[in-house]
Every structure is written in C-alpha cells, then in structure tokens.
Amino acid sequence: MRPVGAWAMGIYADRKGRKAGLTLSVSLMCIGSLIIAVTPGYAQIGAWAPAILVAARLLQGLSVGGEYGASATYLSEMAGRERRGFYSSFQYVTLISGQLLALGVLLVLQQAMPEAELEAWGWRIPFGIGAALAVVVFYLRRRLAETESFHNAAAVKAPRSSAFSLFRHHPKEALLVMALTAGGTLAFYAYTTYMQKFLVNTSGFSRETATQITAAALFLFMLLQPLAGALSDRVGRKPLMVTFGALGLLLTYPIFTTLETIRNPVAAFLIVFLALLIVTGYTSINAVVKAELFPTHVRALGVALPYALANTMFGGTAEYVALWFKDAGIERAFYWYVTGMIALSLIVYWRMRDTQTHSQILED
Numbered sequence: 001m002r003p004v005g006a007w008a009m010g011i012y013a014d015r016k017g018r019k020a021g022l023t024l025s026v027s028l029m030c031i032g033s034l035i036i037a038v039t040p041g042y043a044q045i046g047a048w049a050p051a052i053l054v055a056a057r058l059l060q061g062l063s064v065g066g067e068y069g070a071s072a073t074y075l076s077e078m079a080g081r082e083r084r085g086f087y088s089s090f091q092y093v094t095l096i097s098g099q100l101l102a103l104g105v106l107l108v109l110q111q112a113m114p115e116a117e118l119e120a121w122g123w124r125i126p127f128g129i130g131a132a133l134a135v136v137v138f139y140l141r142r143r144l145a146e147t148e149s150f151h152n153a154a155a156v157k158a159p160r161s162s163a164f165s166l167f168r169h170h171p172k173e174a175l176l177v178m179a180l181t182a183g184g185t186l187a188f189y190a191y192t193t194y195m196q197k198f199l200v201n202t203s204g205f206s207r208e209t210a211t212q213i214t215a216a217a218l219f220l221f222m223l224l225q226p227l228a229g230a231l232s233d234r235v236g237r238k239p240l241m242v243t244f245g246a247l248g249l250l251l252t253y254p255i256f257t258t259l260e261t262i263r264n265p266v267a268a269f270l271i272v273f274l275a276l277l278i279v280t281g282y283t284s285i286n287a288v289v290k291a292e293l294f295p296t297h298v299r300a301l302g303v304a305l306p307y308a309l310a311n312t313m314f315g316g317t318a319e320y321v322a323l324w325f326k327d328a329g330i331e332r333a334f335y336w337y338v339t340g341m342i343a344l345s346l347i348v349y350w351r352m353r354d355t356q357t358h359s360q361i362l363e364d
Contacts, residue, residue, distance in 0.1 A: 001058050002316075005065020006308035007163055010301030013070040014161030017150050018077065021070035021300060022141045028063035030134030032056045037127035069304025072287035077147035077296075081364050082233060085356070088288035089229025096222035099192075103215055105129060148363045149296045158297035163305065166298050173293040176352060177306035180241070180289065183345025184282035185315035187248055190338050191275040192218065194319045199268060202331065203259050213269045221276040228284035237289050238354040244281025245346025249339060251278060256335040292355035299360070314341060 005025075013021025035056040042049045071091055079087035105126050113122045159165060166174055192214070199210035232240050255275050262268045287303070294302035318338075325334040 001061030002065035002312055003305065003308040005062035005067075006069055006304035007065075007301070008062070009066025010069040010304035011161045011163075013066070013073065013300035013304075014298060017146050018070055018074040018300065019141065019144045019146050021066060022074060022144065023138060025063045025067040025070060026134050026137045026141060028059055029067075030131050030138065032060035032063065033127045033134060034131040035059070037124045037131060065308050066304065068287075068307060069300040069302075072303050073291050073300045074144075074147060076288045076291035077149040077299075077361060077363070078145075081359075081361075083230075084288050084292075084359075084361070085229040085232035085237065085285050086226055087229070088291070089225040089284040091287045092225045092283045093222055096218055096225075100215060100218060100222070102126065103211065107211075149299075149361060152363065153296035158295070161298045161301050163301070166301055166305065170294060170298060170302060173302060174306045176293065176348065177290050177302070178310040179348040180345055180352070181286065181307050181310035182314045183245065183248065183342040184241075184279065184286055185311045186318055186338055186341045187244075187252070187275075187279045188283060189315040189318035190252075190322070190334075191272070191279055194322050195272060195275070197319070198256070198259065198322070199272075201326070203262055203268060205265065205268065209265055213265055213272060216269055217272040217276055220273055221280065224277065224280045225284045228280045229288075232285045232288075232356065236354045236356045237285050237292075238349065238352070238356075240281040240285055241289070241349040242281075242346065244278055245342055245349050247278045247281075248342035249346055251275075252339045252342060253332075253335045257332070289355050292359040292361055295360050 009021055009025060012024065033056075036053060039045075039049060039052045039056070045052075072088065075088045075091060076084055109118055109122055109125060196210050196214045199205045199213060200207055203210075205213070228240060251274070255271055259268060259271055262271065290303040290307060291299055321337065322331075322334040325331050325337075
C-alpha cells in the first residue's frame, strides 16, 4: 500500500498543497489506529475481525506512503536555502522518536500488566494512544502555513502532477531517487529493524538486553540527524552520501561478523552505534536531496513514489531476506547483499551532481 499511497497522496499534495497532504495522511493514520483499537475479537464477530484489521492496516500503509512525500517536501520548501539540510533532517528525528516512544509504551505496559491481560486486550492501548496523538497532530497541521513554492507554482498554473508526467518528463530524476534510496534504505532497515533480531538470534543476547542496546543506539542516532543535516548545509549533500557509501562498503561486513561473536552489551552497543553513525550520511539528508531534484508542481509525487518503490523492494524486504539466508545456512550472504547494494548506491552518489548547488527549489 505504500507505493499506492505515495502515488495517490503525492499527486494530492502537489495539486491541493503540502498542508492538505499532511492533514489527510494523519487523518488516515488516526482512523486506521482507532479501528484497530476498538475492533471486536474473532470470538465476537468471527472472520470479520481479521478482515477489518487487514483493512485498517492497509489504510495505515496508504497514510505512510503519502506522509513521506508531503513531509519531506514541506520541510524542504519551508526552510531557507542556507538551512534546508538542517530542517529537513528532523524528518528522521521524528521517525526515530516515534519508534522510541512506541518502545517506551511497550516497556511500561509489560511492567504494568500481566502477560495474559496484555495479550487479551492490553495490546489495544498503544493503538488508542496513537489515534489520540494523531488528533493532536491533525489540529497542529491544520494551523500550518502553506509553502511559498506551492503558492508560486499555483499562481503560474504549472502543469498538473501525475505519474505519467513524472516518468515522462523527469525519468532520470525518478530513477535517481530509486537508485540513491536502494542502498540507504536497506542499510537503515538492516541496522535498525533487523539488528534487534540479529542480536538475539545470532549474537545470543536476551530480548531485553537486545532491546536496551538498540534503544540506546537509536537515541544517539536520533540526536545525530540535525548535526549531519547542518553539516550538509556547509559542505554540500554529496560528501555526506559518498561518506556513507564508502564506509558502508568497507565496514558493513566487518560490523556484522564482529557482532556474531560479541557477548559484552557495551561493546555491542558501540558497534551498533557505529553502524548507525555510518548510515546517518544518508538518513539525515535523503529527504532534502530528493526534494531538490524536482520542480514544484511534481515534487511531492517525485519524492514519494520512487522512494516508496525502492523502499518496498529493498528496505521492506530486508528482514525477510536476512532470515531466508539464515534459514538456508548462509547468513553471511546477507552481509554481502547489504554491502553490494550500498556499493551500487555509492556509484550513484559519486556520479550525481550535488543537489545543494543545483537545487530545483528556487525560493530562498
């Protein structure tokens, strides 16, 4: 559903405004979370229960697909030319803080409720909290100012956004977004989502210890994003992406093989943090790089749709590929897979122009 959401809501944000796109995406997320929180169980309504849950999850996927393009475009367009990297980096700050908040809610519920109650009905609480927070965000987004870039494009009656227009008139940029995303999103998912399972299944840590290691590393990773974004405003976007590509190429395999034998939690934390430090060269600025590639009238769609396609193919499948290799008895093949995809993206980073000095965002 993420590519579908990126397509539909990217067009909506280009035609109706970034503010409208952001408001719609959080509304869909609110509805999806609320449905999950209140849907009766199988014992009450039979097969309708899983059917409704699947529908709610599809609605959430639609929301997430549209959220990326609208938020990346809005942050990039609202920031001044000199601080665009800094402000756009907060997209990943909020992403990671959301993960940490969810983890915190889980830990509190595990301490406050018996496991039987948590499995019976307590699992609904986080979805209720999410729906309530979405209402607050909806109120905040309704009060946002629209971007100058969108107003300027509307004033001159720029061409209407569509997938046909995107791939007909901007095929190079769309493919560039997919190529530069492939290695970065795979590395991010490998170092975050899959890493917690890796620490348990391969390194041998308990689930609680693996969670603590991951949470601590993610917290510091979150704090790094604005620093790296601000650095890109000084030295350009390309040096950061090339640094990520080069270090990821050289160190991904050693990082995973070293973690195979680590038994000290502090040492494991330092290695995981090193991996996240490397991928910061991509995460902190990927949103602004993509936004700077496209003209205003197709920017939200151009950022969202190619990213969603690459994210679905490489990021979303990272855990499944890793576990498939492990089940096949060739776990280290996954390390080479991540390394190879980073290498391909490194070639793209090296050959592309620096979007900071060739930005399609014309407003200061």
